[in-house]
Amino acid sequence: MKEKEHAAPSRIPPRARLPLPPPGDGATYLTYRTDLAKVRALVLQQATAAGLSESRANDLVLAVSEVAANTLRHTDSAGILTIWLEAGEVVCEIQDEGTITDPLAGQRKPGPDADGGHGLWLVYQVCDLVELRSDEAGTAVRMHMEIGLPAS
Amino acid sequence: MDLLTTSVATGDSDGGPYTLVALAGEADVTNSGALRELLDAEVAKEPRTLVIDLSELRFMDSSALHVVLRANRTMDRQGGVLALAGPRDPVAKMLRLTAADQLLPVYASVAEATAE
Numbered sequence: 001m002k003e004k005e006h007a008a009p010s011r012i013p014p015r016a017r018l019p020l021p022p023p024g025d026g027a028t029y030l031t032y033r034t035d036l037a038k039v040r041a042l043v044l045q046q047a048t049a050a051g052l053s054e055s056r057a058n059d060l061v062l063a064v065s066e067v068a069a070n071t072l073r074h075t076d077s078a079g080i081l082t083i084w085l086e087a088g089e090v091v092c093e094i095q096d097e098g099t100i101t102d103p104l105a106g107q108r109k110p111g112p113d114a115d116g117g118h119g120l121w122l123v124y125q126v127c128d129l130v131e132l133r134s135d136e137a138g139t140a141v142r143m144h145m146e147i148g149l150p151a152s
Numbered sequence: 153m154d155l156l157t158t159s160v161a162t163g164d165s166d167g168g169p170y171t172l173v174a175l176a177g178e179a180d181v182t183n184s185g186a187l188r189e190l191l192d193a194e195v196a197k198e199p200r201t202l203v204i205d206l207s208e209l210r211f212m213d214s215s216a217l218h219v220v221l222r223a224n225r226t227m228d229r230q231g232g233v234l235a236l237a238g239p240r241d242p243v244a245k246m247l248r249l250t251a252a253d254q255l256l257p258v259y260a261s262v263a264e265a266t267a268e
Contacts, residue, residue, distance in 0.1 A: 036181070058241070062211075062242065065213055113221055115218065119215075
């Protein structure tokens, strides 16, 4: 076994930096400023219609609400919610003009009494897959929930 | 109609006097400031026991949770007890995932919360 085969990669794999592919057909869009209740209601309606269990639909509502709340917490911009079905999943994407600079955002469990940071961490806990792209132009967080999986 | 409505009452039980704050609707970042003001005011009265009734709360996010934890820290310093009562499934799950349920007691009902 040659040493070189196990050398650490010198850069992030290119696919991880590609922009996210566009949403599927028949996507639903909602622009929000402060009306998070409307964001949650739309996610609940679409997730339930797609066949997510009540528990998992509520998980997705929490996740999307937390990301949308970050738009209010950290930016002055409006945000866009996009919801669509793809390959047996319900997908929700939140886009806003904020920038997340911490590459580990949401991936470190905050202490229960921590002053902040629970929001994005919860998203990673409840969603089946989270894709995040962020640069100076803005941030997109794409949350996937597979239809037909049991509650966790 | 307000997204979050609150009510405050005081009571007495075998466990002693208590303040009961009931939340109804949805608690998120947009109303967490108002929730903080309310809890600050009640905690400032230095109750021995403060119970937050969550049975009519459909949704709670991390901003609302932080407000509750902040009140809990103050109650702790004051030698009082803050307890949550009757969370619905989505809220109970959030409390569990964040381990908030290890920082303060969570009871199935107000009756149980005020019994001690």
